[in-house]
Amino acid sequence: MFAASTDALKRSRRQARPTHERESGPFIWREVLWVLDWLSLRLSPVYLGFGVPRGDGSPVVLVPGFLATDAYLAEMYFWLRRIGYAPYFSDIGINADCVHKLAQRLEKTVQDVHAKTGRPVRIIGHSLGGFLARRVALSRPDIVSHVISLGAPIRSLEAHPAIMNAARWVSAHSAHPRLRDDCECAADHCVPTPPPSIRRAALYSHDDGMIDWRNCLEPDPSLNHEVGGTHIGLVFNPRVYRIVAKLLAQTKGPSRRRVAKRAGKRASRNPILADAPRQAA
Numbered sequence: 001m002f003a004a005s006t007d008a009l010k011r012s013r014r015q016a017r018p019t020h021e022r023e024s025g026p027f028i029w030r031e032v033l034w035v036l037d038w039l040s041l042r043l044s045p046v047y048l049g050f051g052v053p054r055g056d057g058s059p060v061v062l063v064p065g066f067l068a069t070d071a072y073l074a075e076m077y078f079w080l081r082r083i084g085y086a087p088y089f090s091d092i093g094i095n096a097d098c099v100h101k102l103a104q105r106l107e108k109t110v111q112d113v114h115a116k117t118g119r120p121v122r123i124i125g126h127s128l129g130g131f132l133a134r135r136v137a138l139s140r141p142d143i144v145s146h147v148i149s150l151g152a153p154i155r156s157l158e159a160h161p162a163i164m165n166a167a168r169w170v171s172a173h174s175a176h177p178r179l180r181d182d183c184e185c186a187a188d189h190c191v192p193t194p195p196p197s198i199r200r201a202a203l204y205s206h207d208d209g210m211i212d213w214r215n216c217l218e219p220d221p222s223l224n225h226e227v228g229g230t231h232i233g234l235v236f237n238p239r240v241y242r243i244v245a246k247l248l249a250q251t252k253g254p255s256r257r258r259v260a261k262r263a264g265k266r267a268s269r270n271p272i273l274a275d276a277p278r279q280a281a
Contacts, residue, residue, distance in 0.1 A: 030209035030230055037233025038075075044238035047079065052242055053249035055084030058145075059117045060248065061110055063090045065127030065151075073126070076235055083245060088113050095128055099157075103135040110136055110143060120145035122248060126235050127151050127211065130202075137194035146199040148247055150234040151208055155215045157191055193219075201247050203240055205229050 041047050060080055062073045070077075070089035080087040092105040110121050121144050125133035130152020137144040194200060203225045204216035210231040217224050227239040234240055 028209045030207055031232050033207075034230040034232035034236070037229045038236040040229075041075065041236045041238045041241065044241075046238045046241045046245075049079070049083045052083055052245035055080070055245075055248060057084060057086055058119055058122060058248070059086045059088060059113045060122045060124060061088045061090060061106075061113060061133075063092070063106060063123060063125040063129030063133050064095050065129050067094065067096050069094055073235055076124070076241075079241060085248065086117065090129070090132075092132075095132075099128075099132065099135070103132050103139075106132050107136045107140060110140060114143040122146040122148070124148045124150065124244065125152055127231065128153070130154070131157060131191060134192050134194055137198045138192040141195050141197050144194075144198060146247070147194060147201075148244060149200070149202045149216070149218075150240060151204055151211055151216055151231045152202065153211055153215050154191055154202055154218060158212075158215060199247075199250070201225060201243075203227050203234065203243060205231065205234065205237075 045051055062070065062077055062080075064070055064073055070091070073089065077087045077089065088109065090106050091109045092102050095102060110123065114121050123133040123136065123144060123146070125131070125147070127150070130147070130149030131154075133147045133149065134152075134154075137147045200218060201223050202216055202218045204213045205228050206213050206226065207228060208216070208231040225243050227234070227237055227243065229237045229239070
């Protein structure tokens with residue numbers, strides 16, 4: 001039943017997408033198909049946590065995209081809890097302000113989560129939320145361990161013309177008249193790159209109707225994961241959920257006891273290390 005329904009959804013996507021548009025820029029009309037991504041998730045065993053690695057209780061902060069709030073991330077929030085993580089919302093309000101100010105709010109949330117849990121924080125950002133996550137990781141690499149971007153503008157802070165027009169309208173009608181003057185990166189659309197100590201991954205779709213998929217790629221090809229589906233649907237896409245679960249599981253480090261055990265084995269095989277004093281685990 002699940003397989004037949006999923007195949008039907010895939011066929012409907014292929015029929016709705018002209019082949020000559022595959023390598024073109026974003027076609028925003030495709031976003032009406034986000035419901036198919038949501039249905040795919042509800043019909044997939046991954047929704048109930050089957051077939052994915054279990055979490056270790058680490059904190060994960062979810063960040064919404066442009067003009068959105070945390071509310072639409074509820075599906076991923078409760079799914080993360082089901083598979084064994086401690087999810088948190090960003091608490092930045094509506095993502096429609098200067099990116100510098102939004103990043104400051106997100107950084108406060110991440111700091112609070114780290115203080116509460118005492119563990120490194122992992123951030124999953126959708127669209128512009130991925131941009132904000134990168135800024136926080138850049139400024140606080142001491143408390144952020146991983147950044148997962150879902151259809152985020154990584155190479156340049158640009159999107160479909162309709163989205164860019166909406167951003168300019170929000171800026172012009174903001175309650176803060178000096179918003180553009182005070183906002184960093186407003187002129188050059190720069191996108192920060194977190195330090196190498198931060199584990200990064202970028203999930204993207206060729207069918208993204210809001211951001212050119214080529215703008216969603218990390219410079220290192222090994223960090224990119226193509227998932228298909230719509231831009232909005234990236235937060236409901238079952239392929240995204242499977243990959244996210246694997247990426248979060250990869251951030252688990254071996255216990256200190258296991259590290260010490262491995263070090264002891266290496267020392268026993270190496271006569272030079274064997275004579276060296278051992279530290280208590």
